[in-house]
Amino acid sequence: MKREFPLKVTIALIPVAIACMVFGIYRGEVATVLSKAINICMECIGLG
Amino acid sequence: MxxxxxxxxxxxxxxxxxxxxxxxxxxxxxxxxxxxxxxxxxxxxxxxxxxxxxxxxxxxxxxxxxxxxxxxxxxxxxxxxxxxxxxxxxxxxxxxxxxxxxxxxxxxxxxxxxxxxxxxxxxxxxxxxxxxxxxxxxxxxxxxxxxxxxxxxxxxxxxxxxxxxxxxxxxxxxxxxxxxxxxxxxxxxxxxxxxxxxxxxxxxxxxxxxxxxxxxxxxxLFQKVSLVRMRVDEHVCVDCGKCARACKMNVDPHKTPNSNECIRCRECVNACPMHALSMGIGALKPSAGEEAGEDAPAPSAEAQ
Structure with a gap:
């Protein structure tokens, strides 16, 4: 039988990921993402 | 079909x-x-x-x-x-x-x-x-x-x-x-x-x-710990290799069901003639044999 990580590991890591998200939101990263995303990213399309 | x-x-x-x-x-x-x-x-x-x-x-x-x-x-x-x-x-x-x-x-x-x-x-x-x-x-x-x-x-x-x-x-x-x-x-x-x-x-x-x-x-990087996982029921698998041949990402699901390369397209699940592969939350339901350990009788009659 293949060795698998127990679900407990996953369930313990999910709050860590959520905490990262919340910290990023608290720090204002959403505004950074939005301001980048609502303007044409010249680099992304090969013009920058 | x-x-x-x-x-x-x-x-x-x-x-x-x-x-x-x-x-x-x-x-x-x-x-x-x-x-x-x-x-x-x-x-x-x-x-x-x-x-x-x-x-x-x-x-x-x-x-x-x-x-x-x-x-x-x-x-x-x-x-x-x-x-x-x-x-x-x-x-x-x-x-x-x-x-x-x-x-x-x-x-x-x-x-x-x-x-x-x-x-x-x-x-x-x-x-x-x-x-x-x-x-x-x-x-x-x-x-x-x-x-x-x-x-x-x-x-x-x-x-x-x-x-x-x-x-x-x-x-x-x-x-x-x-x-x-x-x-x-x-x-x-x-x-x-x-x-x-x-x-x-x-x-x-x-x-x-x-x-x-x-x-x-x-x-x-999260394949091996994700909630949704692939699982091989070793008590049912006959190691025919059909899953590996069906996988276009070149994974052998029998050996590494949660390989980093698996995109969980389920083609291996559909290809398995014994229904030994499954995908779902966590480890899904283990077979009767796996739950009971090595001493359990092989679930031959039920599995077939």
């Missing part, structure tokens, strides 16, 4: 691609060329350039770099946490079911030509390339390299990403004369990479996903 599960996946891929690129006004002349609403605060789970005229959400890889390459050199907690959460819940299921560029590569692979399998000595090291791209072009270079004005660049988006060229660059250049006038070496380079990717996709199954995609690399 055997193709029904795969048809369902294609429908989900196409439906998701349309749903997340449904800003029709972006394709009309005389209006703002891309969506500028609040939905773009949120990333879609797959690769989807936010400069696509139809895009309603942000690209996780683009958004990570947008925070890394900012003036303040911040770590992208919001986007990395978001992508990690998706990875922890479904792993690379996103690649198999919710990525428009993945679907495009799969459709190109359907063009009837002789197909190529990269020999293992070359294939294995090439698979690590996407991790190198994730580390260097997505995380390190946008963070470290600064212009004279103190800002960085989205290195992966700028120099590699064929998704941006296909979904953003080409439609915008076709729709906007002013942008056409600014085309230079960078567009030609990215267009060349896109053509290489398109041509390779005709002969090799999902070459971008296998070798280059930093988002697939990121989700791949």
């Amino acid at each position: 055997a193709n029904h599960p795969n048809a369902l996946r294609k429908c989900v891929q196409a439906g998701w691609g349309i749903l997340t690129n449904a800003y029709i006004k972006g394709f009309l002349p005389g209006l703002p060329p891309i969506y500028q609403g609040n939905l773009k605060q949120v990333c879609v789970p797959g690769m989807n350039c936010y400069s696509c005229p139809g895009a309603l959400g942000s690209c996780p890889i683009g958004a990570m770099q947008a925070v890394f390459d900012g003036r303040h050199r911040q770590f992208a907690f919001y986007v990395v946490g978001y992508a990690a959460l998706i990875g922890l819940v479904v792993g690379r299921f996103v690649c198999g079911w919710l990525c428009l560029f993945g679907l495009i590569q799969e459709l190109l692979y359907k063009i009837p030509t002789p197909k190529l399998t990269i020999p293992a000595p070359a294939d294995k090291p090439l698979r690590y390339l996407k991790y190198l791209i994730l580390l260097v072009m997505v995380f390190l270079l946008p963070f470290i390299v600064r212009s004279q004005y103190g800002v960085g660049e989205p290195f992966f988006c700028k120099y590699v990403c064929p998704v941006g060229t296909l979904e953003g660059g080409i439609p915008l250049v076709l729709l906007n004369e002013a942008l056409r006038a600014t085309l230079g070496w960078l567009f030609r380079w990215k267009f060349f990479l896109l053509i290489m990717c398109v041509v390779a996709s005709v002969f090799i199954y999902r070459p971008f996903c296998k070798y280059l995609c930093p988002l697939g690399a990121f989700y791949g």
Whole structure:
């Protein structure tokens, strides 16, 4: 039988990921993402 | 009949691609060329350039770099946490079911030509390339390299990403004369990479996903711990190898059911004549034999 990580590991890591998200939101990263995303990213399309 | 599960996946891929690129006004002349609403605060789970005229959400890889390459050199907690959460819940299921560029590569692979399998000595090291791209072009270079004005660049988006060229660059250049006038070496380079990717996709199954995609690399890191997992019931498996032959990502599901390369397309599940493979939350239900340990009687009668 293949060795698998127990679900407990996953369930313990999910709050860590959520905490990262919340910290990023608290720090204002959403505004950074939005301001980048609502303007044409010249680099992304090969013009920058 | 055997193709029904795969048809369902294609429908989900196409439906998701349309749903997340449904800003029709972006394709009309005389209006703002891309969506500028609040939905773009949120990333879609797959690769989807936010400069696509139809895009309603942000690209996780683009958004990570947008925070890394900012003036303040911040770590992208919001986007990395978001992508990690998706990875922890479904792993690379996103690649198999919710990525428009993945679907495009799969459709190109359907063009009837002789197909190529990269020999293992070359294939294995090439698979690590996407991790190198994730580390260097997505995380390190946008963070470290600064212009004279103190800002960085989205290195992966700028120099590699064929998704941006296909979904953003080409439609915008076709729709906007002013942008056409600014085309230079960078567009030609990215267009060349896109053509290489398109041509390779005709002969090799999902070459971008296998070798280059930093988002697939990121989700791949969570495959072994994600809630949604593959499982092999060893008491039922007869080791016929049909699952490995069905896997176009060149994974052997019998040996490594939760390989970093598995995109959870379920083709191995459908190919297994013994129904020994399953995909679902956690380890799913273990067979009677596995629950009871090695001393348990083989569930031969029930399993068949």
